Amino acid sequence: MLSSRLSVRTLSFVAALFLVAPSLYAKTCELVLQGNDQMKYDKKELVIPKDCSDVKLVFKHVGKMPKAVMGHNVVIAKTTDISGIRTDAMNPKKAKDYIPQNDKRILAHTKLIGGGESDTVTFKKSAYKPGGDYSFFCSFPGHAGMMTGKLVVK
């Protein structure tokens, strides 16, 4: 009698876990972006779906030109912070590979890559406000004018 009561209690506990589980479930959403030798990304917009807990950004340089000539990266920040980051990216005292170091305005970034290379970065969606104004761009000198897009957070 005691054991059957226990098992009913255990069963309802397990059932409750199943009900709670979906909201605790970590989901990594994958975004894929390409850059090429024509100084262009293949997308003008990246969208982070609502139900992701983590975001994995896969960035591929599909060109052939070396990093020193046609290097690309992806830097994500609030749109209002981009002009300041671009300025600091050009300052060799502050930046390494055109990424300002220890810069809290940069929410995520890949490394700088050349043709045929790729880089992946994973970050938490919780750092972004749904509906916020975010952009991604390439911080290689002279590229951001062509290589900028909007990051939409659902």
Ligand SMILES: [Cu+2]
């Ligand atoms: Cu670039």
